[in-house]
Amino acid sequence: MNNQQFDLSNWQSHGYSCPVEATLDIIGGKWKSVILYHLIDGEIRFNELKRLVPGITQRMLTLQLRELERDGIIHREVYKQVPPKVEYSLTSFGETLIPIIKSMLHWGIEHTEKIVQHREQAEVKD
Amino acid sequence: MNNQQFDLSNWQSHGYSCPVEATLDIIGGKWKSVILYHLIDGEIRFNELKRLVPGITQRMLTLQLRELERDGIIHREVYKQVPPKVEYSLTSFGETLIPIIKSMLHWGIEHTEKIVQHREQAEVKD
DNA sequence: CAGTATCCGTAATGATACTG
DNA sequence: CAGTATCATTACGGATACTG
DSSP: OOOOOSOGGGOOOTTOSSHHHHHHHHHOSTTHHHHHHHHTTSOEEHHHHHHHSTTSOHHHHHHHHHHHHHTTSEEEEEEOSSSOEEEEEEOHHHHTTHHHHHHHHHHHHHHHHHHHHHHHHHHHHO | OOOOOSOGGGOOOTTOSSHHHHHHHHHOSTTHHHHHHHHTTSOEEHHHHHHHSTTSOHHHHHHHHHHHHHTTSEEEEEEOSSSOEEEEEEOHHHHTTHHHHHHHHHHHHHHHHHHHHHHHHHHHHO
16 A cells, blocks of 8 residues: 655655654644644634633743744734723634644544443553 | 545444544654555565665564554565565555555645745744 | 633653663 | 654743733
8 A cells, every 4th residue: 555645755854754744743742633623613712712622721821822833823913991801813824824723623533432332442452 | 625525423433533633643654655656656665665665663663564454455475484584565454445545645746846945934923 | 802821730751771 | 664762942821910
């Protein structure tokens, strides 16, 4: 089986050993893909996002958003009003990541059940 | 824009807030996607893998491989001989992850350059 | 509301040495 | 060759309190 339909010989490494590593550098954070997933449907406010991702702390949410912003993946729109309102959205560059997020979504939908069962069996053997 | 073409109301959470989180739990490790990427083309021996992923230490490689094996993603074939030979390969379940890995690969190939440039600019502003 | 600022624990990762 | 074992370090992430 040869699934490698690309010639990687010209791929400039920039310190990465392969393109997958580079991608991981952008969306590799523990929460980044989840954040991006929620942003697919449109802009979201900070506290909305916090509700959508129950496991994350306020601090981590801020940090991950800042990194995504720095990398040009998301846009941060601040509305000058009291109380403040900040909306996050995907940039057009960020939208190029949607196929990745979608494939992760699809996989999760189809295989989570199996994974959970598998892990429970593994625990018994421990 | 409504990209959510799936009804998630029936998706059993199993402790995850969304399917993406579940997927991340499987391939979220710093090196797992890279390892899986190399396994797409067929089985690979331990030391080959170490060469293909220069950044990883022997210890981390072992740990990540063990986790992938535990989750049923890869198969570990031990040849009883001296010197020992161990080959890793994707299970059929592991192969269901290929679309995700491929989309990460494609994205990396197309956008790494841009990311690197973007980061260099960001550094100047610091 | 949307954050910062501190402090702190632990899990993740690394370095090095050793082995069936 | 394909790992373990041990120790050290760091980075990740959490809890809590405070603020424009």
